[in-house]
Amino acid sequence: MEMLRFATAGSVDDGKSTLIGRLLYDTKTIFQDQLDAVERASVQMGSDYTNLALLTDGLRAEREQGITIDVAYRYFSTPKRKFIIADTPGHTQYTRNMVTGASTADLAIVLIDARKGVLEQSRRHAFLASLLRIPHLVLAVNKMDLVDYDEGRFEEVKEEFRDFAMKLDIADLTFIPVSALHGDNVVTRSDSTPWYDGPPLLHHLEEVHIASDRNLIDPRFPVQYVIRPQSDEHHDYRGYAGTIAGGVMRPGDNVVVLPSGFSSTIESIDSFDGPVEEAFAPMAVTVRLSDEIDISRGDMLCRPNNQATSSQDIDAMICWMSEKSVLAAGNRLMIKHTTRSAKVIVKHLAYQLDINSLSRIEDATELKLNEIGRVTLRSQIPLFFDEYRRNRVTGSFVLIDEASGHTVGAGMILGEAG
Amino acid sequence: MGGAKFLVIAPNCRNEWAPTVTCGRRTRRLASPLAYDLSHLRQLEAESIHIFREVAAEFEKPCLLFSGGKDSIVMLRLAEKAFWPARLPFPVMHVDTGHNFPEVLEFRDRRLAEAGARLVVASVQQAIDDGRVVEEAGPRASRNRLQTRTLLDGISEHRFDALFGGARRDEEKARAKERVFSFRDEFGQWDPKNQRPELWNLYNGRLNQDEHIRVFPISNWTELDIWHYIKAEQIEIPSVYYAHKREVFERDGMLLSTGPYISPIEGETLFVESVRYRTVGDMSCTGAIESSAETIDAVIAEVSATRITERGATRADDRVSEAAMEDRKKEGYF
Numbered sequence: 001m002e003m004l005r006f007a008t009a010g011s012v013d014d015g016k017s018t019l020i021g022r023l024l025y026d027t028k029t030i031f032q033d034q035l036d037a038v039e040r041a042s043v044q045m046g047s048d049y050t051n052l053a054l055l056t057d058g059l060r061a062e063r064e065q066g067i068t069i070d071v072a073y074r075y076f077s078t079p080k081r082k083f084i085i086a087d088t089p090g091h092t093q094y095t096r097n098m099v100t101g102a103s104t105a106d107l108a109i110v111l112i113d114a115r116k117g118v119l120e121q122s123r124r125h126a127f128l129a130s131l132l133r134i135p136h137l138v139l140a141v142n143k144m145d146l147v148d149y150d151e152g153r154f155e156e157v158k159e160e161f162r163d164f165a166m167k168l169d170i171a172d173l174t175f176i177p178v179s180a181l182h183g184d185n186v187v188t189r190s191d192s193t194p195w196y197d198g199p200p201l202l203h204h205l206e207e208v209h210i211a212s213d214r215n216l217i218d219p220r221f222p223v224q225y226v227i228r229p230q231s232d233e234h235h236d237y238r239g240y241a242g243t244i245a246g247g248v249m250r251p252g253d254n255v256v257v258l259p260s261g262f263s264s265t266i267e268s269i270d271s272f273d274g275p276v277e278e279a280f281a282p283m284a285v286t287v288r289l290s291d292e293i294d295i296s297r298g299d300m301l302c303r304p305n306n307q308a309t310s311s312q313d314i315d316a317m318i319c320w321m322s323e324k325s326v327l328a329a330g331n332r333l334m335i336k337h338t339t340r341s342a343k344v345i346v347k348h349l350a351y352q353l354d355i356n357s358l359s360r361i362e363d364a365t366e367l368k369l370n371e372i373g374r375v376t377l378r379s380q381i382p383l384f385f386d387e388y389r390r391n392r393v394t395g396s397f398v399l400i401d402e403a404s405g406h407t408v409g410a411g412m413i414l415g416e417a418g
Numbered sequence: 419m420g421g422a423k424f425l426v427i428a429p430n431c432r433n434e435w436a437p438t439v440t441c442g443r444r445t446r447r448l449a450s451p452l453a454y455d456l457s458h459l460r461q462l463e464a465e466s467i468h469i470f471r472e473v474a475a476e477f478e479k480p481c482l483l484f485s486g487g488k489d490s491i492v493m494l495r496l497a498e499k500a501f502w503p504a505r506l507p508f509p510v511m512h513v514d515t516g517h518n519f520p521e522v523l524e525f526r527d528r529r530l531a532e533a534g535a536r537l538v539v540a541s542v543q544q545a546i547d548d549g550r551v552v553e554e555a556g557p558r559a560s561r562n563r564l565q566t567r568t569l570l571d572g573i574s575e576h577r578f579d580a581l582f583g584g585a586r587r588d589e590e591k592a593r594a595k596e597r598v599f600s601f602r603d604e605f606g607q608w609d610p611k612n613q614r615p616e617l618w619n620l621y622n623g624r625l626n627q628d629e630h631i632r633v634f635p636i637s638n639w640t641e642l643d644i645w646h647y648i649k650a651e652q653i654e655i656p657s658v659y660y661a662h663k664r665e666v667f668e669r670d671g672m673l674l675s676t677g678p679y680i681s682p683i684e685g686e687t688l689f690v691e692s693v694r695y696r697t698v699g700d701m702s703c704t705g706a707i708e709s710s711a712e713t714i715d716a717v718i719a720e721v722s723a724t725r726i727t728e729r730g731a732t733r734a735d736d737r738v739s740e741a742a743m744e745d746r747k748k749e750g751y752f
């Protein structure tokens with residue numbers, strides 16, 4: 001069965017968790033004991049109705065404050081697809097948790113409260129979704145019950161968002177009027193919105209075309225682990241284990257090893273289940289080569305005529321995620337990129353992006369928590385990468401603060417710094 | 419190993435609509451993207467294998483927690499796949515409450531021998547004998563909470579820095595919030611309000627002195643995924659997972675098996691029922707469910723139709739309070 005990963009996004013209280021609760025409830029995914037527990041908790045919190053948001057807001061602190069703090073992952077399937085949901089927090093303080101949930105998504109649902117329209121946080125999340133290159137975006141105009149299911153209001157919000165979205169790189173944008181609380185247009189079409197002729201949300205999630213979102217063109221194999229069995233039976237075995245990051249690889253293919261530049265041929269692609277004839281993303285396999293060359297974790301196999309860029313200097317968009325420190329030129333950090341880790345220096349902060357206008361703040365000197373900007377990094381060793389827009393695996397990285405060990409930045413590569 | 423029979427590869431290269439690439443002088447037609455689809459089970463499997471390898475590459479002393487339950491059995495298979503044809507590059511630890519199903523202990527020893535894995539036992543009985551923990555008293559006594567101390571002692575004794583656990587996010591609402599790489603401070607505590615961002619498939623494993631991580635490679639699997647995988651892979655599991663006749667009594671809406679560790683108190687009567695276990699844990703607090711599912715297909719049909727979560731149906735330890743799991747996890751529980 002095909003699998004779709006999607007994430008919710010949008011401003012605080014716009015109804016993300018309620019929408020997920022409604023989706024789970026109306027697809028009969030909720031177990032009786034979970035529902036009983038949520039009903040008990042709703043009564044205890046003095047709510048007039050069963051608060052479906054409690055299905056994902058499971059932490060003590062979240063229930064005390066009535067907000068989502070960290071991503072909740074939920075699962076359900078229909079006869080058509082299996083879904084992995086990341087319900088993310090809308091609160092600005094927890095933007096990094098939204099980014100965590102959205103980074104692996106195929107689709108993002110940005111919710112907007114029909115009464116409030118497009119808020120700064122809606123824009124921030126829509127922008128992050130486009131920056132992360134989530135291929136499909138749904139704008140769910142929620143709480144339609146509170147605006148009398150008014151078509152005019154829906155159109156206004158739609159126009160307002162469309163104006164903003166024009167400046168973003170969004171390949172596929174769909175608008176749906178919903179009420180998460182009452183279930184309108186979530187799983188079934190609503191009688192209250194006769195003027196809306198699109199599909200309900202679930203139908204869209206089941207049908208949106210995702211098969212072509214992967215890179216099957218550029219063969220990339222970051223070596224993750226070298227397998228050398230210490231047994232007599234496999235005495236001379238030397239296999240390179242890893243997850244295919246792009247393209248299709250087959251036995252007999254010529255490959256070049258980065259950084260050494262040596263070339264060889266794929267002898268076989270092995271797995272516990274036997275030889276593999278074709279390997280493609282995201283398969284986890286073990287590659288053996290015809291020649292004995294020195295290869296270790298962090299190296300990359302490519303095709304001689306289709307190689308990743310190898311460079312110590314990269315330009316990237318950064319989303320800064322630390323409240324304790326700022327990103328500024330001169331900072332020294334650790335980078336984790338594919339299976340490579342290295343030290344990096346921030347050479348230059350080109351600009352910060354203003355989330356509201358998407359204009360560049362050219363004289364910015366630092367990025368603070370949740371700010372986004374373009375930087376040039378110099379790495380202590382070469383990195384093997386592609387533009388993030390071409391490959392989400394070889395184009396992404398995280399920045400780590402060496403002293404605290406914390407993940408402080410998320411990066412999307414624009415290219416080699418020139 | 420028996421052929422690539424479960425890999426979904428359909429080399430359907432004759433599709434006219436397929437994209438083409440030009441490499442030098444040669445133009446080659448690529449198979450349609452649809453032909454390069456992995457089923458959701460194979461995607462989950464690949465993600466798990468990736469996580470196992472990442473930890474083996476980056477940590478000094480990882481260890482796989484193994485209870486003999488279905489999730490840890492699947493974990494063991496995934497670990498074997500990750501490093502084949504080499505053996506597991508880490509030992510296996512069983513936090514043993516002493517209240518085991520005999521079938522499960524027998525299974526554990528046989529399966530680990532077959533995998534060539536080294537077993538480390540962290541014994542709750544030993545912790546009681548040493549006075550590190552105190553046994554609960556009364557007919558409802560359970561060793562569940564005592565596992566936390568025993569586990570943390572085992573971790574520091576062996577200086578493990580990464581522990582693979584078989585928890586799934588669909589099990590419980592606190593688990594639904596937990597990262598794949600989940601940090602534990604020097605007291606073994608989880609801080610749910612301060613988790614590290616975790617993006618793409620990039621896992622940050624940097625630790626400070628005396629910290630460790632718990633790693634959950636099957637975070638994204640559901641109970642049903644586990645069963646479908648057991649079927650697809652023809653994985654052997656302990657017999658208590660299939661329907662069998664057993665002498666049980668009812669307590670708090672659960673069927674408990676009578677034996678040396680737990681027996682009925684006044685008002686509870688023994689009877690024989692056809693049952694099976696949905697989870698396998700400490701015998702004194704793991705409930706059986708009424709079932710006639712004797713085969714894997716029957717179990718899958720039953721799990722697909724059930725209206726109660728596996729923990730709700732079978733774990734007395736989770737019924738204590740709404741936040742029982744979160745609280746135990748904060749203390750360092752699995």
Ligand SMILES: Nc1nc2c(ncn2[C@@H]2O[C@H](COP(=O)(O)OP(=O)(O)OP(=O)(O)O)[C@@H](O)[C@H]2O)c(=O)[nH]1
Nearest residue numbers: 012013014015016017018067068090143179180181
């Ligand atoms: N009337 C109405 N109320 C709604 C609707 N959807 C959500 N709500 C209410 O809006 C409030 C916030 O809902 P949540 O689902 O917690 O919002 P959220 O977007 O998940 O919030 P954060 O995760 O904290 O950002 C709750 O009181 C919901 O009951 C809707 O469609 N109609």
Ligand SMILES: [Mg+2]
Nearest residue numbers: 016017067068
């Ligand atoms: Mg929420």
